Amino acid sequence: MKKRRKTVSEDRLTITQRNARPENERENSSPHIPVDQTIDIVSRLQAKSVAACRCVSKLWGSTLRLPHFNELFLTRSLARPQLLFAFQKHGRFCFFSSPQPQNPDENSSPIVANYHMRLSFDGVFCEMSESIHGLVCLIYTKEISRGRTETVPVVCNPSTGQSLPLPKLTTKRVKVISYLGYDPVDKQFKVLSMTRRHENAWECGEHQILTLGTGEFSWRMVECRISHDLPRKRICIDGVLYYPATDRSSRDCMIVCFDVRSESFKSIIVVEDVYRAALDGYLIDYNGKLGLYECDFDWFFDGSLELLVLEDAEKQVWSKHTYLFPPNLWKDIVGTAEVHFVGVTRTNEVVFWIERMMPSCLLYCNIERKTIVRVALHGLEAGKNRKVYTCLDHVENVNLELLL
Known part of the structure; x- marks a missing residue:
């Protein structure tokens, strides 16, 4: 044995x-x-x-x-765009995503949103940027002492679950706003921050920039010779940040263009109607060009939709596009439900979010075929009765080095 x-x-x-x-x-x-x-x-x-x-x-x-x-992963993700959803709940910001419908019709199946990540913050949430190559920028306000607050920009990657609060700017100015941009040539993400000169003025003061993923996590001053007010909205298209503003000296209406790669500013003087469309409406990416869509939903009842597109920034040439829909089509599909503009897809479909409907729904308005399709969305029950931020053409970015 x-x-x-x-x-x-x-x-x-x-x-x-x-x-x-x-x-x-x-x-x-x-x-x-x-x-x-x-x-x-x-x-x-x-x-x-x-x-x-x-x-x-x-x-x-x-x-x-x-x-x-x-x-390679990012390139292939561009061919399978996603919808990104986010909403605030109990001091947290929650991210979900789903496949983005391609040319949906009345027989399209419902889509399902899957959970990505949540971010806790100790302040009051202000806004979320559009998705830029897989990253988004959140801005929230927190109290630093009695009666004093500061804005905190946080860059998030929902695909990796990473979030990165940006360092505090070295400034004594009272108001700071930050915009995320992407340079497709050098493949770099940069954050542009601007400050307000003093409490009762909206004129831009200092301009600072920070580059992500370089190991040098600090702000740099950049020069802007265009005296303008703080922007209220913006969009990044092909390496350029666009935002409407007024010249503080001449009072001219203009679109300011910030080149992310060269870190330089220039302006496009526009007529008041174009400026109002940019200020009161929406900035969109229309086939890689800046588009302006002024939305008050009157067009649904008269069957028309108008877009302004910047065809040539150097020559300041704009084109106007009018699309006619069959009468009463909107009323038959939506009825009296409240809707919110989301954006325009790469295939030029105008997308809207239907408010306070369960399951959640998106409207796809194909301006070429002149059709309107309602697509049901499941998985966002936790966001009921809350403002849901929706980003079109979101791509998954798995680069872990960007937010380290």
Whole structure:
């Protein structure tokens, strides 16, 4: 009996020794998949699956953090755009996403929003930017002492669950606003911050910029020779931040253009009607150009929709587009429900959010086919009776280095 037990013990020891190879040797020999093939396969998955693959081994973890993989994944994500939803609840900001319908019709299936992340904050939430290459910028106000508050910009990546509060600006000005931009040439994210000169004025004072993902987490002053008021809205299109403003000296109406790559400003003087469309309406990305859509919903009842598009920024040429819909189409589909403008997709479909309806619904207005389709949305029950921020053409960005 003793001899048999000894034999078994030796056999077990032998098996153990055969499998007790160094960890790095097991990692390098176990996955018999070339690195390039691993990158190609995983780049076709969803962001949550990429996070799981990074935990397979140290080799996979380092491979799936390579700049080449991040860029390939982002490129393929652009071909499968998503809808990004966010809302505030009990001191937290919650993010969800769903596949974005492509050319929906009356037979389209409902879409389902999946949970991404939540962000806690100790203040009053102000606004959320549009999704720019997978990142969004949140602005909230917190009290720093009795009667004194400060605005805090936070950049978030819903795909990775990361959030990054930006450092405080070195300024004595009383008001700070921050805008997120992206340079598609150097592939860099930058945050432009502007300050108000004093409490009772809206004139811009200092302009500072911060570049994400470079390891130098600090603000730099940039020069702006255009004296203008603080912008109230903006949009980033192909590396340029656009926002309406008035010249503080001449009182001219204009669109200010900030080139994210060169960090330079220029202005486009516009007539008052164009300025009002930008100020009172919505700034949209229309086929890679700045578009202005003034929405008061009167067009639904007379069957027309008008868009202004900046065709040539240098020559300051605008075009006007009018689209006619069949009479009573809007009333037949929506009735008296309250709706909110969301944006325009890459396929030029105007999208609206239907307020206070369960399940949640989106309206897709195809301006080419002159159709209006209602698409049901499930998974956002927690956002009932709350303001839901909706971003079109959101892409998943799995680059972990951006917010470190």
